[in-house]
Amino acid sequence: MISYQDVLDAQKRISPYVLRTPLLRVPALDPILGCEVYIKSEALQFTGSFKLRGATNCMLSLSDEQRRNGVVCGSSGNHAQGVACAAQRLGVSAVIVMPLGSNPVKIEGVKSFGGTVELYGERPSDKEVRVAELVKEGRCEIHPYDNDYVRAGQGTIGLEILEDQPEIDAVVVPVGGGGLISGIATAVKAIRPQAKMIGVEPEGAPRYTESYRQGKLVWLEKTDTIADGTRTDHANANSFELIRQRVDSLATVSDDAIRQAMKLIVSKAKIVAEPSSSMGIGAVLQGKLHFDASQKVCFVISGGNNDLNLLADVIRG
Numbered sequence: 001m002i003s004y005q006d007v008l009d010a011q012k013r014i015s016p017y018v019l020r021t022p023l024l025r026v027p028a029l030d031p032i033l034g035c036e037v038y039i040k041s042e043a044l045q046f047t048g049s050f051k052l053r054g055a056t057n058c059m060l061s062l063s064d065e066q067r068r069n070g071v072v073c074g075s076s077g078n079h080a081q082g083v084a085c086a087a088q089r090l091g092v093s094a095v096i097v098m099p100l101g102s103n104p105v106k107i108e109g110v111k112s113f114g115g116t117v118e119l120y121g122e123r124p125s126d127k128e129v130r131v132a133e134l135v136k137e138g139r140c141e142i143h144p145y146d147n148d149y150v151r152a153g154q155g156t157i158g159l160e161i162l163e164d165q166p167e168i169d170a171v172v173v174p175v176g177g178g179g180l181i182s183g184i185a186t187a188v189k190a191i192r193p194q195a196k197m198i199g200v201e202p203e204g205a206p207r208y209t210e211s212y213r214q215g216k217l218v219w220l221e222k223t224d225t226i227a228d229g230t231r232t233d234h235a236n237a238n239s240f241e242l243i244r245q246r247v248d249s250l251a252t253v254s255d256d257a258i259r260q261a262m263k264l265i266v267s268k269a270k271i272v273a274e275p276s277s278s279m280g281i282g283a284v285l286q287g288k289l290h291f292d293a294s295q296k297v298c299f300v301i302s303g304g305n306n307d308l309n310l311l312a313d314v315i316r317g
């Protein structure tokens with residue numbers, strides 16, 4: 001289980017390589033969301049999402065020999081670009097395994113950072129087979145969330161939020177595999193234990209909400225959500241334990257509310273957020289989260305890598 005010190009170490013390691021993103025105060029959203037609104041915008045991060053933080057921390061923690069052997073990850077989304085970008089910056093060879101039929105824009109994104117793309121399998125879980133082969137050949141796997149260096153790297157967001165607003169009352173974070181929230185909660189609870197940590201999952205992929213309800217780790221038979229960065233179909237044991245200890249509550253949000261939130265964030269905060277990162281604000285719009293007007297609430301906008309057709313559709317809708 002990661003500690004506060006792990007997050008501090010990550011911050012020291014990665015700060016030359018990542019953007020220290022702004023914590024924006026957005027008064028225009030106060031009357032709509034019913035609290036004092038802050039946005040931590042990782043849409044502005046290099047590669048367009050926070051995944052660069054964890055990938056960079058993990059790669060900087062490898063031995064010289066591991067770095068010479070290169071890295072591998074299975075991802076068709078933001079983690080793929082984070083790993084490719086970090087690898088290029090550090091001179092490490094990276095193979096990114098993506099499912100056949102992946103979005104050509106995302107494939108090009110990875111290639112633009114010099115990553116080698118391998119297309120393998122139809123189903124999302126097929127890529128694990130190829131990743132395992134490449135690990136046998138000597139490459140080190142950079143997992144998108146079940147890796148303590150990755151978690152600690154994502155946690156640096158929590159340190160920055162409290163550096164910029166030490167009196168924050170609540171931090172609202174989107175949840176996929178749970179790496180992001182477990183890192184941020186580790187930092188926030190160490191510095192300001194009275195601040196509430198709140199996770200939000202899609203209604204169509206409620207892994208951790210269901211795991212709480214059933215009292216065991218769940219695998220969902222199917223997931224169905226517009227929030228493609230948080231479509232993971234199962235709860236992870238290590239993330240669940242961290243969430244149990246350091247997160248105060250979880251909520252779920254509908255696709256409809258996510259769309260409303262994306263539109264609102266563009267018009268009031270002037271930020272282009274992708275669906276996964278709009279879940280916290282969506283949950284407030286849907287009446288799933290309530291704050292009072294005096295509370296300082298930080299919404300973590302985790303990324304801004306949109307399919308432009310979807311974005312246009314959301315804004316028109």
Ligand SMILES: *Cc1c(COP(=O)(O)O)cnc(C)c1O
Pocket residue numbers: 049051077078079144145174175176177178179180181229230274276277302303304
């Ligand atoms: C990966 C991702 C998430 C979820 O992060 P986890 O660590 O998997 O919980 C949320 N938003 C965006 C934009 C992402 O890319």
